[in-house]
Amino acid sequence: MDLFADQNTTLEAIPIDDGELYFLPRLPLAQDAVTVMQRLIDETAWRAESITLYGKTMLQPRLSAWHGDPDARYTYSGTTFEPQPFTPLQLDIKQAVEAATGLAFNSVLLNYYRNEQDSMGFHSDDERELGRNPAIASVSFGDPRTFILKHKTMPKTVKIALGNGSLLLMAGALQHHWRHGINKEKTQRGARISLTFRKIVI
Numbered sequence: 001m002d003l004f005a006d007q008n009t010t011l012e013a014i015p016i017d018d019g020e021l022y023f024l025p026r027l028p029l030a031q032d033a034v035t036v037m038q039r040l041i042d043e044t045a046w047r048a049e050s051i052t053l054y055g056k057t058m059l060q061p062r063l064s065a066w067h068g069d070p071d072a073r074y075t076y077s078g079t080t081f082e083p084q085p086f087t088p089l090q091l092d093i094k095q096a097v098e099a100a101t102g103l104a105f106n107s108v109l110l111n112y113y114r115n116e117q118d119s120m121g122f123h124s125d126d127e128r129e130l131g132r133n134p135a136i137a138s139v140s141f142g143d144p145r146t147f148i149l150k151h152k153t154m155p156k157t158v159k160i161a162l163g164n165g166s167l168l169l170m171a172g173a174l175q176h177h178w179r180h181g182i183n184k185e186k187t188q189r190g191a192r193i194s195l196t197f198r199k200i201v202i
């Protein structure tokens with residue numbers, strides 16, 4: 001008997017102008033998503049990074065961690081991250097992401113949104129280390145949050161609920177034409193962790 005016969009493991013394209021977006025509600029993993037979430041909380045060396053906005057330095061409204069192959073150095077929001085080695089759990093998730101997408105990744109930025117107050121400002125992942133049309137695969141665990149994409153020059157917004165165990169792939173010209181972010185919520189939320197797998201090419 002195939003226990004997974006009814007589980008869809010094929011990425012579905014989300015129609016979007018000026019880029020490519022794909023979604024899989026449940027990435028197949030050896031452990032259930034609740035267990036993975038707890039292990040990620042416990043096994044990650046979470047950091048509170050600071051950010052300078054309009055000359056004022058404050059803590060980012062989330063925790064983060066950066067892991068990858070030794071040469072995958074990366075600058076994000078003005079901070080250069082030296083990657084920590086991949087953990088065994090991260091490698092399992094990376095392998096599942098690579099199987100689902102057919103792509104290879106060499107680094108991951110983990111984001112820990114502790115509650116409804118944590119957020120990610122609107123940005124494009126267009127750093128030159130990522131190459132021209134980067135593919136970025138994000139896997140979510142924990143409470144669902146709304147991933148919002150806003151077109152840079154047209155009044156267009158796309159919202160996607162990223163639930164426990166889901167996979168979202170951004171690709172093509174998306175980073176050139178859209179910004180994305182996660183807003184604070186007005187009502188109570190539990191923790192959410194996202195792992196955004198990237199390929200540093202420089």
Ligand SMILES: O=C(O)CCC(=O)C(=O)O
Nearest residue numbers: 109111120125138194196
């Ligand atoms: O948490 C998310 O889903 C978004 C993360 C993100 O945009 C990033 O890490 O660049």
Ligand SMILES: [Fe+2]
Nearest residue numbers: 123124125180
């Ligand atoms: Fe991003």
